[in-house]
Amino acid sequence: MTKNLKNNIGTVLGCLLILVWCLLPVVWIISLSFKSQEAVTVGSPGFFPSDGGGAGWSNYTDVLKDDQFFRSIVNSIGISLIATVLSVGLATLAAYAIARLEFVGKRFVLTTALVIAMFPVVSLVGPLFDMWRTFGIYDTWPGLIIPYMSFTLPLAIWTLSAFFREIPWEMEQAAQVDGATSWQAFRKVIVPLAAPGVFTAAILTFFFAWNDFVFGISLTSTEAARPIPAALSFFVGADPFNRPASLLAAGAVVATVPIIILVLFFQRKIVAGLTAGAVKG
Amino acid sequence: MSVDTPAKHTARAPRPSKPAESDRSRAENSLARKLVAPALILMLLVTAFPMLRALYLSLFEYSLTAPDDRNFVGLGNYGTALSDPLFWRDTGNTVMIMIVTVAFELVIGFAFAMVMHKVIFARGAIRTSILIPYGVITVVSGFAWQFAFSNTNGFVNSWLPFTPDDFNWFGQYWSSMVAIMASEIWKTTPFMSLLLLAGLAQVSEDMLEAAKVDGATWWQRLWKVILPNMRAAIMVAVLFRALDAYRIFDNIFVMTAGANGTESISFLTYRQVIEQFQLGIGSALSVLLFLSVLVVAFVIVKLFRVNLADARQEG
Incomplete structure (x- = not known):
């Protein structure tokens, strides 16, 4: 009985620790975004804004009024969404084949995906920088969408083929017995069943594209295509030797909001997707 | 490929003739290839191809500030x-x-x-x-x-x-x-x-x-x-x-x-x-x-x- 109680207290403490670990830096950056720019320039140590050092919402209005920052939000949303849709579409086709069909070269596809997931992206920026300038897609949306797609495909293919293995395939066979072709069986029977998995893969793909930094700074040079992470890192404000910490914090919070919303709504799906490839079911 | 590539789902009723079986697996193979190809090509296009290009460029003394004098320097x-x-x-x-x-x-x-x-x-x-x-x-x-x-x-x-x-x-x-x-x-x-x-x-x-x-x-x-x-x-x-x-x-x-x-x-x-x-x-x-x-x-x-x-x- 007392041992049980001790265990429970341990678990509660553990939970509190997890909450503090996960949320402290987030709360901190929110708190920082409410410090006034004057206070930050002079130096305003401490977790919360000091008395008289608060800024209200002014950092947020400043950041959203900043043309470059606003453009980068539009870029990030547009590029990430397009890359997600295209990548998940292609991955769905490939994952269906992997989970469902016997074919020569399946191991090759799976191994390629695994290798690409581990690929050091920085080693590609040199040649891509050169190639993209030759093709004329340097500093454009497609110039980022293409690399995002190829680097999210492995993740999407994994997640999806793990989901597809769980689908009751007898239904597809029933459709085929009733005279449907392989393609019809895929489109009419499997797609509706697979939708939740596809959705999970889409969220994870979106996270990747939203988070990318290496391609974002290497393959863009103006606000025509520069995504949020790159824009934040180049955001120096009026005085380059004293970064406007509170303004940057406000920008960072804005960039984090879409992710937090996704996490709040789709927590269960994200966890299922992240761990789909980790253990054999 | 060999004729007797086994199909995964053998639950369907046995067919009388063998050629039908191989038709089936050939169709499966070709469908699978069509489904996998776009993803595979895209993955290789942005990784394998630039990597080979990097391998090639690494053999030169080559700077974008002077793109015209590119000298082969081997390793x-x-x-x-x-x-x-x-x-x-x-x-x-x-x-x-x-x-x-x-x-x-x-x-x-x-x-x-x-x-x-x-x-x-x-x-x-x-x-x-x-x-x-x-x-x-x-x-x-x-x-x-x-x-x-x-x-x-x-x-x-x-x-x-x-x-x-x-x-x-x-x-x-x-x-x-x-x-x-x-x-x-x-x-x-x-x-x-x-x-x-x-x-x-x-x-x-x-x-x-x-x-x-x-x-x-x-x-x-x-x-x-x-x-x-x-x-x-x-x-x-x-x-x-x-x-x-x-x-x-x-x-x-x-x-x-x-x-x-x-x-x-x-x-x-x-x-x-x-x-x-x-x-x-x-x-x-x-x-x-x-x-x-x-x-x-x-x-x-x-x-x-x-x-x-x-x-x-x-x-």
């Missing part, structure tokens, strides 16, 4: 890179970051996974909060921690008992590294803990109960039952995270920009190619980076005898 760029102490210093930094962060993440992540496995109340809230660091952009995490450690606007100095309030964390090598690794560990531990949680769920409760009845202590159950049974999950998590940590770039770029010798190998490559337009030596560094990732992967797979089929989830 000269590799010689330059490998004999440069900068290359070895940055590789050392990267390996150190990889080992330290993965070790911390494994221990903390496992503790988190144990708590999450036990908890019955507020499961959703805990999971939601553990996903937040995973979702936060690395650049944002870098900024958050940089400002947290800052001696003008941060709170770390005033919270830690052993640092003076004006201690400059980014003034020298070791403390800068601590700050970089703090950001890296904070951001990626949740991912590790979710992978480990999935592994923990696979450990049979009956086995644990049996060990308990036989009088095994908590410590013994951990080392003799739980850990051996989730070996596969641990190894996959370590492999993924280690290779990810070896690519560290964002945090260093944002937090120190490589000051005080905190550069990583990815950062060095980026600096050569994008900032200094040295495509020749930059490409050589790209190839070396790629090869070193392969070496790291190989060492981990061999050292811990990771079963790649687990990672590829065949079976």
